[in-house]
Amino acid sequence: MDNNSNFLAKYIPNAITVLSLCCGLTSIRFSITEEWKIAILLIILAAVFDFFDGWFARKFKGGSNFGAELDSLSDFISFGVAPSLLIYFWALSDLESLGWSISLFFAVCSALRLARFTADIYLTPKPIDLNTYFIGVPSPAAAGLSLLPIFIYIEFEFSFLRNPYLNLINLSLIGFLMVSKIPTFSFKKINLSKKYAPWIILLVVIICIGLISNIWLTLIILVIIYIISIIYTVMINFKSN
Amino acid sequence: MDNNSNFLAKYIPNAITVLSLCCGLTSIRFSITEEWKIAILLIILAAVFDFFDGWFARKFKGGSNFGAELDSLSDFISFGVAPSLLIYFWALSDLESLGWSISLFFAVCSALRLARFTADIYLTPKPIDLNTYFIGVPSPAAAGLSLLPIFIYIEFEFSFLRNPYLNLINLSLIGFLMVSKIPTFSFKKINLSKKYAPWIILLVVIICIGLISNIWLTLIILVIIYIISIIYTVMINFKSN
Numbered sequence: 259m260d261n262n263s264n265f266l267a268k269y270i271p272n273a274i275t276v277l278s279l280c281c282g283l284t285s286i287r288f289s290i291t292e293e294w295k296i297a298i299l300l301i302i303l304a305a306v307f308d309f310f311d312g313w314f315a316r317k318f319k320g321g322s323n324f325g326a327e328l329d330s331l332s333d334f335i336s337f338g339v340a341p342s343l344l345i346y347f348w349a350l351s352d353l354e355s356l357g358w359s360i361s362l363f364f365a366v367c368s369a370l371r372l373a374r375f376t377a378d379i380y381l382t383p384k385p386i387d388l389n390t391y392f393i394g395v396p397s398p399a400a401a402g403l404s405l406l407p408i409f410i411y412i413e414f415e416f417s418f419l420r421n422p423y424l425n426l427i428n429l430s431l432i433g434f435l436m437v438s439k440i441p442t443f444s445f446k447k448i449n450l451s452k453k454y455a456p457w458i459i460l461l462v463v464i465i466c467i468g469l470i471s472n473i474w475l476t477l478i479i480l481v482i483i484y485i486i487s488i489i490y491t492v493m494i495n496f497k498s499n
Numbered sequence: 500m501d502n503n504s505n506f507l508a509k510y511i512p513n514a515i516t517v518l519s520l521c522c523g524l525t526s527i528r529f530s531i532t533e534e535w536k537i538a539i540l541l542i543i544l545a546a547v548f549d550f551f552d553g554w555f556a557r558k559f560k561g562g563s564n565f566g567a568e569l570d571s572l573s574d575f576i577s578f579g580v581a582p583s584l585l586i587y588f589w590a591l592s593d594l595e596s597l598g599w600s601i602s603l604f605f606a607v608c609s610a611l612r613l614a615r616f617t618a619d620i621y622l623t624p625k626p627i628d629l630n631t632y633f634i635g636v637p638s639p640a641a642a643g644l645s646l647l648p649i650f651i652y653i654e655f656e657f658s659f660l661r662n663p664y665l666n667l668i669n670l671s672l673i674g675f676l677m678v679s680k681i682p683t684f685s686f687k688k689i690n691l692s693k694k695y696a697p698w699i700i701l702l703v704v705i706i707c708i709g710l711i712s713n714i715w716l717t718l719i720i721l722v723i724i725y726i727i728s729i730i731y732t733v734m735i736n737f738k739s740n
Binding site for chain 1 (some may be wrong): 610
């Protein structure tokens with residue numbers, strides 16, 4: 259029984275991470291062939307796998323150095339390289355070198371953030387998820403923010419959102435937010451005590467129903483709520499300092 | 500003076516790693532537009548930067564956790580993802596899903612190897628480059644091995660080397676070699692004592708002249724020498740066990 263649980267703890271999270279990595283890499287393939295919706299869905303699927311892999315590793319206390327390293331590589335592809343290439347092919351390719359340099363900038367910021375985050379795991383004696391806030395925007399959230407213009411474009415067909423300069427500014431800004439030291443809300447910190455459990459389950463159910471009924475609108479709402487949460491935490495910390 | 504040296508030790512290796520990462524990412528861009536030679540040269544440039552970044556970090560004893568993490572991300576792009584996409588677009592894309600799965604396999608093997616390698620840095624008390632052998636083929640060498648068919652194709656125009664099944668077998672085999680535990684020769688171990696220094700400098704000069712005069716032929720020779728070195732170390736270890 260214990261052996262079985264060890265087996266789960268050791269291999270399942272890493273197997274899920276590899277799935278997440280494959281989704282991220284395959285998203286690049288569909289960005290190249292301009293199948294935007296599939297490319298985006300694969301990044302979202304990578305995020306779902308990434309969430310479950312972290313959850314599994316914590317649940318079975320199987321978090322290993324190897325797992326943390328693999329997770330960092332997978333996150334870099336799925337939330338750094340794949341979104342930057344997607345936005346490049348969707349909106350920036352007309353700008354040629356300028357467009358490419360901004361895509362590179364976004365990917366490099368994502369690498370710097372992930373390298374800092376993973377190196378910190380080895381430094382902190384306490385588990386990282388006890389912290390109330392992340393420092394800077396984490397890479398999966400940055401991927402969501404960078405893709406907001408394309409979500410709105412798909413749902414409402416506002417063609418100006420495909421403007422290269424708009425996406426260029428958006429990508430640069432999110433790049434800076436990733437490496438910045440602004441505090442951002444960590445959803446791992448959500449109070450999971452029994453008192454709140456029914457409400458959280460209800461919320462998750464509502465989000466799932468939303469994603470199934472109208473995925474693009476739901477994603478737009480989620481990203482906007484996240485942007486509001488950033489403004490809120492920044493304002494709170496600005497006041498308290 | 501000391502401050503200056505600290506500054507060099509801290510920032511130069513990471514800046515070189517970022518350059519290496521940018522070369523790897525840009526190689527992907529040129530693979531997509533089928534400019535094979537530029538894509539290959541960018542991977543080689545990434546390898547050169549990767550070598551100097553490691554050398555700088557050792558020289559100034561500035562190897563940090565952050566640097567190791569960033570290096571792992573950069574290596575994954577330059578020697579895992581970029582070569583696998585290059586070979587996919589050059590030879591495997593006609594096989595569609597099958598071709599893509601082999602490219603994914605190569606990239607995943609590279610991730611598994613780099614994750615193990617980076618996680619081990621934190622475990623071993625002694626610096627990793629004191630080991631005589633690497634365990635398995637390191638990712639820059641794997642990139643060189645995976646690109647051998649295209650080197651020969653460019654130099655000698657043997658069109659059968661672009662055969663998808665040949666490249667499929669080649670990529671799979673190298674994927675296995677990366678995660679395998681076979682011993683491979685570490686060139687960091689080369690004896691740099693004063694006695695041998697002139698010969699090593701001569702060798703480096705010859706390689707540089709070769710690369711400048713006929714880069715493809717020199718690369719073919721270097722990769723073939725590396726293959727012979729793998730066979731040699733495997734045979735030596737097979738005998739001694």
